[in-house]
Amino acid sequence: xxxxxxxxxVVGGGPAGCAAAASxxxxxxxxxxxxxxxPPAKWLAESIPGSARKxxxxxxxLDALDAAGLVxxxxxxxxxxxxxxxxxxxxxxxxxxxxxxxxxxAAFHGVAREAGARLRTDGPVIEAAAGPxxxxxxxxxxxxxxxxxxxxxxxxxxxxxxxxxxxxxxITTLALIGRWTADPDAPAPDxxxxxxxxxxxxxxxxxPTSPRTRCVTAMVDPRxxxxxxxxxxxGMWRTELAKAxxxxxxxxxxxxxxxxxxxxxxxxxATSHGRAGLLLVGDAGSFIDPLSSYGVKKALASAWLAAIxxxxxxxxxxxxxxxxxxxxxxxxxxxxxxxxxxxxxxxxAAAANDHPFWEVRLAAAARGGRxxxxxxxxxxxxxxxxxxxPSRSPATARSRTAAPRRSxxxxxxxxxxxxxxxxxxxxxxxxxxxxxxxGRPWSTTGSRSNPTSSPIGCRPxxxxxATWTSGGWWRWPPRPTGFPTSxxxxxxGARPRRCPISWPP
Numbered sequence: 001x002x003x004x005x006x007x008x009x010v011v012g013g014g015p016a017g018c019a020a021a022a023s024x025x026x027x028x029x030x031x032x033x034x035x036x037x038x039p040p041a042k043w044l045a046e047s048i049p050g051s052a053r054k055x056x057x058x059x060x061x062l063d064a065l066d067a068a069g070l071v072x073x074x075x076x077x078x079x080x081x082x083x084x085x086x087x088x089x090x091x092x093x094x095x096x097x098x099x100x101x102x103x104x105x106a107a108f109h110g111v112a113r114e115a116g117a118r119l120r121t122d123g124p125v126i127e128a129a130a131g132p133x134x135x136x137x138x139x140x141x142x143x144x145x146x147x148x149x150x151x152x153x154x155x156x157x158x159x160x161x162x163x164x165x166x167x168x169x170x171i172t173t174l175a176l177i178g179r180w181t182a183d184p185d186a187p188a189p190d191x192x193x194x195x196x197x198x199x200x201x202x203x204x205x206x207x208p209t210s211p212r213t214r215c216v217t218a219m220v221d222p223r224x225x226x227x228x229x230x231x232x233x234x235g236m237w238r239t240e241l242a243k244a245x246x247x248x249x250x251x252x253x254x255x256x257x258x259x260x261x262x263x264x265x266x267x268x269x270a271t272s273h274g275r276a277g278l279l280l281v282g283d284a285g286s287f288i289d290p291l292s293s294y295g296v297k298k299a300l301a302s303a304w305l306a307a308i309x310x311x312x313x314x315x316x317x318x319x320x321x322x323x324x325x326x327x328x329x330x331x332x333x334x335x336x337x338x339x340x341x342x343x344x345x346x347x348x349a350a351a352a353n354d355h356p357f358w359e360v361r362l363a364a365a366a367r368g369g370r371x372x373x374x375x376x377x378x379x380x381x382x383x384x385x386x387x388x389x390p391s392r393s394p395a396t397a398r399s400r401t402a403a404p405r406r407s408x409x410x411x412x413x414x415x416x417x418x419x420x421x422x423x424x425x426x427x428x429x430x431x432x433x434x435x436x437x438x439g440r441p442w443s444t445t446g447s448r449s450n451p452t453s454s455p456i457g458c459r460p461x462x463x464x465x466a467t468w469t470s471g472g473w474w475r476w477p478p479r480p481t482g483f484p485t486s487x488x489x490x491x492x493g494a495r496p497r498r499c500p501i502s503w504p505p
Contacts, residue, residue, distance in 0.1 A: 003360040006032045008144035008310055009119075009137055011125055011159070015046075016282025016299035021061040022115035026060070029314060032144060033112055034137070037121040043179050043261055044101035045215030047073060047194060047207045050094040052297040058304055061111045071098040071208045074192030079246045079354035080345065083199055084351050098192070100209045107312030120144075121450035131276060145489045147277065148310050152303065154283040155264065164280060168364055175253045175265040175290075176218040176237045179258045180206070186253035186294035188212055194293065197244040201225040201357045204244040204292070206251070216241065216251065219265060219290070224357045233260040265290060273331040274306075276320040277314065286335045288348045289342055298334060305330060308421075339368035 010021045013035025021033040048056075048065075050073060056062040059130045072097035075089040090096075097104075115118055120142065127138040134147040151159040182188045188211055195206040202225050206216040218240035219226060228239045237260040241248050266287075273285045282299030309327045313320035350358035 002144040003143040004032070005135060006030045006118075006144060006146040006235040007314060008032075008148045008150060009034065009129075009135065009144050010150045010152055010281075011123075011137070012117070012125075012152035012282075012284065013105060013112075013154075014107060014152060014154055014156060014282065015108050015296055016060075016102065016154075016284075016303040017150070018112040018117075019061065019300050019303035020150050020152060020281055020307045020310075021117035022060055022112045023304065024310060025112070025116035029311065031117040032120055034120045034123050034125060034139060034144070035109075036123045039102045039105065041261070042100045042102045042209075043177055043215065043258065044263075045098065045177075045207050045209050046101055046104050046296055047098050047293050048096040048296045049073065049293055050090055050096040052096060052300060055300045055304060056466065059111075059300060060115060061108060062203070064107045064111050064114075064386070065097055068099075068103065068109075070103065071210065072096070073098055073194070076194045076196065079197040080246075081348040083348065085246075093193075093379075095192075098194075098207045100215070103209075124156075125456075128159060137182065145169060147313040148279070149277065150279050150281050150306055151284045152281040153289065157280075157284050159278065160270060161283045164272060164285075166269045166271055168267050168368075169362055171266065171360055171440050172222055172223055173265040173267070175221050175263045176220060176233065176240060176260055177263060178212045178216050178234075178237050178241075178256050178260045179209075179255050180213075180216045180251055180255040182254045189253070195247050195248045195250060196291075198242040198353075200353045201350075201355050202240060202243070203291070204241060204247055206247060213257075216247075217233045217344045218244070221357050224351075224355070224360070228408055233262055236260075267364075268332075269335050273328045274309075276324055279306045279309065279324070279327060280331075285303050285331055288335065288338045290339060291342065294338070298338070301334070302331060303435075336368065339365050347446060348477065385465070400410060405445065 007029040008021075008024050008031045010031060011035055017033060017035070019030045025031045033277045041292065053062060056065060073090065075087065078086040080086070099107075109119060120139075122139045124136055125139055128149065129136050134145055135149045137144045137146065137149065149159065150158070153160075158367040188208070190208075193210060198203055202218060202220045204216070204218045206214050208214050217238075218237060220236075220240060225240075227236050231237065234256070237256075237284060241251075262485075265410055269286045269291060273280045282294070282302045282451060285302065288298060305327055308325040312323045327415055343362065343415045344364055346358060346362040350362045
């Protein structure tokens, strides 16, 4: 079977894959987008917050979505824990979109085609292998060669499952999805608004997909939620919806149309989000809690930066390593920040319900909001220590007979206090044994001491300031505002250098 050569092969035809393919194709690269021939099920729904409009404009998809006739995202109605009802209405310029998955992907496929990407509907991918001249990818009916591969296959993780994915052990989330239709003689409830309600052992949400239909989903834990399994999926969905009494009351004048589906919705991350020749984009790299309403926005931001990194590497092979390092650091920081911002909401639900469903999720979010960032920070410190040349200054050079320096734990806890007594390894990860002999301070990209130096120049809000906003539930949206800098030092080791990444794509 003859292989067709390309500069970039994008696996997955969702919003992230189409956005990355369109951004690269507009800059003259030969891009192929491989996706499944059958359209996705219409019973899956997506919600895009209004704060994603700038990203949609950057990737060239805003006009296409405006013209697709999708349901506008007009606001939120939330019943959370024991708090009073929260309602918010968005202005016309702040509105996002609600859509079923089939309509959303059809609009994004048109964007990719118009930009010059070649859409190949002979997926799924059945084989992929890296070689000295790039990647070879095979589908059921075709074979492709490419210098770079972007895995945007979402939860399927065609390449992400090959040693990259990290799952939350002991926590499983299942989404029970039903399609609700309003009665002919009854007005549609809350048109254009997202409805969210938490209850003792789960939570439910609903978004409109047309003026008369809604996608209604119950998020449950098969191990901890009391499910009526003997009733089947339809019976379990109705039982869980009855627990969300206020949301169910809004949907009383309607009926369930079609069967109920069950989909996995557990969170996961990645050991690494890419290396030279391969990047994990969007949900292929990590999946955040649907409670945030930022899933599609996160995927679009990941695709935008992936296109920048790929274009940089194609134009300058020497910059592939630093560019991939920047991308990996940024994706880790985004995932960690979203986990940290979910803590206040999980605390409220755990305090109001006192149930293991919320307690285990709160504990996992608290660990995930700290551990990933600190471990990544210490890894970068150790890497810079190895790469920094030895100091030649007599003032900073140490004598062979000098007393050894105290370890990192002793400096933090005192000379007679064990490091593990106050800072357990499971929280902070492995730390450097000693400071660099040069005596220079580290330049930590995205550190707590200098949050504005993160790879995309954003300042995440503290977890205590989480609130409902026009962009969704959480105050912090990823806003790329600065020029990325590399964390590697120059030959002299005096100051960080600029990373010549093509910005914007």
